[in-house]
Amino acid sequence: MLDAIVANAAERAGADVRPGVTVTGVRRDRRGRAVGVYGHDHAGAPIDIGARYVIGADGLQSRVARSVGAAISEVRPADGATQYAYYAGIPWTGNEFFVGPRSLAGVFPTHGGQACIWICNPSADAKAARRRTASRTEAFGELLERSAPALAERLRHARRTSPVSGRLRMPNQLRQAFGPGWALVGDAGYHRDAVTGYGISDAFRDAEFLAVALDQALGSGAGETAALALYQQQRDQALREIFEITCRLAAYPAVPAFIELQKQLSAAIDKQAAALAARPVPGERLLATA
DSSP, rough: OOOHHHHHHHHHHHHHOOOEEEEEEEEEOOOOOOOEEEEEEESSSSEEOOOOEEEOOOOOHHHHHHHHHHOOEEEEEEOOEEEEEEEEEEEEOOOOOEETTTTEEEEOOOSSOOOEEEEEEEEHHHHHHHHHHHHHHHHHHHHHHHHHHHHHEEEESSOOOEEEEEESSOEEEEEOEETEEEEEEGGTTTTGGGOOOOOOHHHHHHHHHHHHHHHHHHHHHOOOHHHHHHHHHHHHHHHHHHHHHHHHTTTTOOOOHHHHHHHHHHHHHHHHHHHTTTTTOTTTTOOOOO
């Protein structure tokens, strides 16, 4: 649903949206500057697209980042796991959170009467549950039963509408955010454990920072390196507090400490939201009033 909303908005804004294209690498000139991408379409036909700037918004395993050699500038322990599935058939009253020893589970209502049911815990716990059970679905149920028994009981009356998905050992890392002719945004440039559930907010924030920087580089005569360096500086400053809280939460301290960190997270999110709301909207003219 969100993919479609974003793609449709981009198309309405004038982007040439090409679904079904797989980018396999970045084209660079003799000086090493990114000048486009290459790959293939849904039928396997080769594609080659030139560009003033190549923006890698292609996730944790970013091919753009690998192609341009974007360095990882900071790495923290990656010991967290998350698993989730969608359920329907019972009423959902809103977002719910269940804190337990070495775990955080929850309910995120979505569309069509469904909700995303998820659980985060140390990777060692998730792997141990999988070894004790016959399937990923059974392991998911066991973890919920131990961590959020009231939620597990409610799900007995619900209908699972998706496979159980998830990931072990989620990286907490930052990459170099830009280079000659290229930049990274979202998980391609910065990834952290899902325990704080803030990754999409990070991506939208950084996309705005980057759009402003590229507008300056392309349209106002500002130096490219200076504009993109400011983008990286803004990104790194904006992510720092929540990144630090995430790394501490992903270590799953005792429940009282975990809850205190959740309170700090809530305050940090509110502070960042206020700071972003105070920024001028990109592209809007500022009108003087008499």
